[in-house]
Amino acid sequence: MTKYDPLAIEAKWQSRWTQGRHFHVEADPSKPRYYVLEMFPYPSGRIHMGHVRVYTIGDVVARIKRMQGLNVLHPMGWDAFGLPAENAAIKRRLHPAKWTYENIDNMRAQLQKMGYSLDWERELATCDAEYYRWEQLFFLKFYEKGLVYRKNSPQNWCPDCHTVLANEQVEDGKCWRCDSEVEQKDLEQWFLRITAYADELLADLETLSGGWPERVLTMQRNWIGKSVGCEIDFPLEEGEGAVRVFTTRQDTLWGATFMSLAAEHPLAERLIKGKPQEGETRAFIEKIRNMDRIKRQADDLEKEGVFTGSYCVNPVTGLKMPIYLANFVLMGYGTGAVMAVPAHDQRDFEFAQKYGLPLKVVIEPRGETLDADALTAAYTEPGLLRDSGDFTGKDSGDAKIAIADWLEAAGKGTRAVNYRLRDWNVSRQRYWGAPIPMVYCEKCGVVPVKESDLPVRLPLDIQVRDDGRSPLPDNAAFVNTSCPACGGPARRETDTLDTFFESSWYFLRYCSPKDDTAPFDPEAVRYWSPVDQYVGGIEHAILHLLYSRFFVKALRDLGYVSHAEPFANLLTQGMVIKDGAKMSKSKGNVVDPDEMVARYGADTVRVFMLFAAPPEKDLEWSDSGIEGAARFLSRLWRLVTEELAGVVAPTGPCLAQDPEALSPLARELRRREHATVAKVAKDIEGQFQFNTAIAAIMELVNFLFANVEALRAEDPRAVSSAVNTLLAALSPMAPHVCEELWEMIGHKTLLADQPWPAHDPAALATDTVTVVVQVLGKLRGKIEVAADADEDAVKQAALAEENVARHIAGKTVRKVIYVPGKLVNVVVG
Numbered sequence: 001m002t003k004y005d006p007l008a009i010e011a012k013w014q015s016r017w018t019q020g021r022h023f024h025v026e027a028d029p030s031k032p033r034y035y036v037l038e039m040f041p042y043p044s045g046r047i048h049m050g051h052v053r054v055y056t057i058g059d060v061v062a063r064i065k066r067m068q069g070l071n072v073l074h075p076m077g078w079d080a081f082g083l084p085a086e087n088a089a090i091k092r093r094l095h096p097a098k099w100t101y102e103n104i105d106n107m108r109a110q111l112q113k114m115g116y117s118l119d120w121e122r123e124l125a126t127c128d129a130e131y132y133r134w135e136q137l138f139f140l141k142f143y144e145k146g147l148v149y150r151k152n153s154p155q156n157w158c159p160d161c162h163t164v165l166a167n168e169q170v171e172d173g174k175c176w177r178c179d180s181e182v183e184q185k186d187l188e189q190w191f192l193r194i195t196a197y198a199d200e201l202l203a204d205l206e207t208l209s210g211g212w213p214e215r216v217l218t219m220q221r222n223w224i225g226k227s228v229g230c231e232i233d234f235p236l237e238e239g240e241g242a243v244r245v246f247t248t249r250q251d252t253l254w255g256a257t258f259m260s261l262a263a264e265h266p267l268a269e270r271l272i273k274g275k276p277q278e279g280e281t282r283a284f285i286e287k288i289r290n291m292d293r294i295k296r297q298a299d300d301l302e303k304e305g306v307f308t309g310s311y312c313v314n315p316v317t318g319l320k321m322p323i324y325l326a327n328f329v330l331m332g333y334g335t336g337a338v339m340a341v342p343a344h345d346q347r348d349f350e351f352a353q354k355y356g357l358p359l360k361v362v363i364e365p366r367g368e369t370l371d372a373d374a375l376t377a378a379y380t381e382p383g384l385l386r387d388s389g390d391f392t393g394k395d396s397g398d399a400k401i402a403i404a405d406w407l408e409a410a411g412k413g414t415r416a417v418n419y420r421l422r423d424w425n426v427s428r429q430r431y432w433g434a435p436i437p438m439v440y441c442e443k444c445g446v447v448p449v450k451e452s453d454l455p456v457r458l459p460l461d462i463q464v465r466d467d468g469r470s471p472l473p474d475n476a477a478f479v480n481t482s483c484p485a486c487g488g489p490a491r492r493e494t495d496t497l498d499t500f501f502e503s504s505w506y507f508l509r510y511c512s513p514k515d516d517t518a519p520f521d522p523e524a525v526r527y528w529s530p531v532d533q534y535v536g537g538i539e540h541a542i543l544h545l546l547y548s549r550f551f552v553k554a555l556r557d558l559g560y561v562s563h564a565e566p567f568a569n570l571l572t573q574g575m576v577i578k579d580g581a582k583m584s585k586s587k588g589n590v591v592d593p594d595e596m597v598a599r600y601g602a603d604t605v606r607v608f609m610l611f612a613a614p615p616e617k618d619l620e621w622s623d624s625g626i627e628g629a630a631r632f633l634s635r636l637w638r639l640v641t642e643e644l645a646g647v648v649a650p651t652g653p654c655l656a657q658d659p660e661a662l663s664p665l666a667r668e669l670r671r672r673e674h675a676t677v678a679k680v681a682k683d684i685e686g687q688f689q690f691n692t693a694i695a696a697i698m699e700l701v702n703f704l705f706a707n708v709e710a711l712r713a714e715d716p717r718a719v720s721s722a723v724n725t726l727l728a729a730l731s732p733m734a735p736h737v738c739e740e741l742w743e744m745i746g747h748k749t750l751l752a753d754q755p756w757p758a759h760d761p762a763a764l765a766t767d768t769v770t771v772v773v774q775v776l777g778k779l780r781g782k783i784e785v786a787a788d789a790d791e792d793a794v795k796q797a798a799l800a801e802e803n804v805a806r807h808i809a810g811k812t813v814r815k816v817i818y819v820p821g822k823l824v825n826v827v828v829g
């Protein structure tokens with residue numbers, strides 16, 4: 001008997017798998033494929049338990065699919081650009097490149113120790129020019145197509161990170177990375193026109209339903225935020241022109257009593273000029289401009305505004321409406337103007353209360369009368385229209401449609417759709433990113449770099465600055481270039497691309513990662529795409545997933561790919577927590593994977609992670625839990641190498657055995673063996689219930705232990721089959737120990753190459769009944785069938801019975817009659 005020595009075993013199998021290029025795959029259209037991908041890690045320095053969890057989940061899926069005969073792509077790489085590298089570099093006085101590549105080496109070694117069945121030959125790092133040159137090409141192609149443009153606009157600016165942030169990267173007015181208060185700053189920036197795809201990004205969420213968590217679909221829907229309504233003109237009281245509003249509630253038009261504009265509204269200047277309150281108004285505009293967008297949108301924002309001194313006219317009631325500037329109206333949404341309906345909109349209600357503006361009720365609950373003076377809050381529910389001209393008495397839902405029709409016919413307004421989604425600002429004022437391939441020429445203006453001049457390499461001979469500012473603008477060798485159009489002196493763009501640019505297409509690059517003539521081989525992408533199973537954190541539910549979806553659609557329209565959605569199925573795993581909180585250095589509750597692997601072995605860590613919680617739930621780290629997993633694997637080891645030594649032969653899993661020839665105990669073992677395989681496959685497939693799958697395997701181990709003496713004596717073949725099956729079924733979760741035991745019982749081929757055990761459904765039945773078989777009324781045999789076996793299965797078994805078969809040989813079966821649970825009569829002639 002040898003001792004279970006996980007570290008020795010794991011090193012041995014990891015090197016065999018690598019040497020045999022075991023998990024390397026090639027596209028092969030003659031084979032069905034399966035692409036399983038976990039979100040690639042940021043090379044922060046060390047693998048943490050969160051990584052271990054997500055990569056273990058993906059690995060089990062990869063291994064089981066491989067055993068089920070699919071050609072499985074399971075790659076790994078590094079999301080290697082980004083701020084933390086730069087910040088860490090500043091702190092440690094290291095070059096970001098050195099820091100990043102060293103981290104990659106460390107983390108690769110850590111991942112390899114986990115025994116993941118990855119095709120390491122496809123490894124990529126997004127900070128390599130061989131990678132980012134292709135996204136520079138995409139940038140140029142997008143530019144040609146009008147999907148990239150440059151714009152000066154107020155941006156979210158993080159003073160500590162010295163860079164702009166996308167809206168998605170601002171959380172509660174704070175930087176998602178460093179928690180600093182975000183400021184507003186006017187800057188020239190590059191944008192990707194993701195809004196051109198708003199409709200398709202929204203519509204195609206339907207096609208993902210079922211494959212993606214409903215929660216993520218809802219978050220994406222809300223983020224895209226489609227609003228359907230009308231644009232309506234309110235003529236100015238003085239002079240030409242009108243204020244155009246966007247409203248989703250045209251049914252409340254008769255109740256609009258004042259107008260609220262964004263402080264940045266282009267009409268503001270004209271409306272306030274020369275009015276007595278001009279000074280006060282200007283001061284207000286200044287104050288609002290400096291507030292950040294996120295705060296202006298918050299529900300609990302104290303509503304504030306100023307009267308411009310000007311009026312407009314309600315186009316249906318003729319009411320003279322004072323025009324205000326209001327802090328909650330944003331210039332970037334709709335038209336930057338809101339027809340205020342204080343009786344039916346809560347923000348307008350609060351505003352009206354504060355500034356003593358009139359309320360007019362135009363919607364009432366059926367059968368009730370609302371008194372404007374008695375309202376304590378806006379009535380925002382549907383109801384019946386009142387005091388609304390020809391539409392009075394109509395249901396508000398119907399009135400929306402009727403009023404939109406009427407406005408269009410009367411030329412007073414048009415139907416309009418608005419999206420909350422904004423174009424994606426991809427400019428970052430940081431060093432460690434992919435250079436944006438554009439130059440500025442004094443003569444020609446903005447000029448794209450020639451495709452043949454790609455990549456624009458990020459210069460590595462730089463000194464990181466202590467204040468975090470990018471060294472690129474001071475790097476003359478990088479900045480000074482010649483204009484691709486006129487050849488005259490020009491300056492390079494020194495902003496770099498948002499790192500979400502890299503992660504928006506890496507899953508395509510994995511299909512042919514070494515291609516140096518194209519971003520990817522279209523044939524390979526066609527074969528492997530879309531990713532069948534994507535696994536990653538819910539924190540990427542909006543950003544990364546939306547950008548990737550957009551990229552695939554944009555690349556499709558450029559002719560690069562032929563599919564429309566990158567990820568067919570998505571699993572969002574929960575966090576790993578300890579003492580009720582997410583593991584983090586600041587909380588001091590970090591458990592280091594390396595330490596755990598050194599103490600227990602990777603198989604134990606894997607089994608614990610999979611067993612402790614279903615994947616979408618948070619996983620609470622527990623020392624007793626990992627001890628339990630370790631005990632289970634030791635028990636399995638002892639069972640095979642000691643208790644059943646000499647009994648188990650390399651028979652293969654789910655051995656075909658005649659149940660009648662087995663003892664009752666062996667028959668029960670056989671039933672459990674088949675039931676375990678069926679359950680493991682079913683629990684993992686689609687459901688990812690690794691915990692119940694492992695529990696089923698544990699039960700089988702317990703049953704073998706409990707009956708070991710009797711089983712040894714009675715039926716070694718049944719025992720062999722059960723143990724072979726057990727190892728095959730557990731191998732996706734605990735691959736090393738299973739390979740080792742598999743080899744020890746005498747197999748010459750790797751377990752990783754075994755087909756998934758095919759269980760016999762008939763073997764699952766708990767009770768069997770004896771059915772007599774007659775041929776032309778004469779008893780010719782008896783068969784044992786499952787009590788709940790279906791008629792066809794029983795008839796087939798009857799015809800196949802040895803003696804019966806002899807009696808019908810050479811004759812034509814005219815009819816087979818089945819009396820359930822009792823008798824089969826075969827009529828021949």
Ligand code: ANZ
Binds near residue numbers: 247329418
């Ligand atoms: C009149 C009205 C009456 C409105 C009512 C609502 C309720 P969503 O669904 O988010 O698209 N709005 C329009 N542009 C705005 C802007 N730039 N800043 C702030 N608010 C703006 O919301 C559409 C509603 O938000 C519009 O419909 C408008 O107010 C307001 F009983 O118009 B509503």
Ligand code: ZN
Binds near residue numbers: 444484486490
């Ligand atoms: Zn030029």
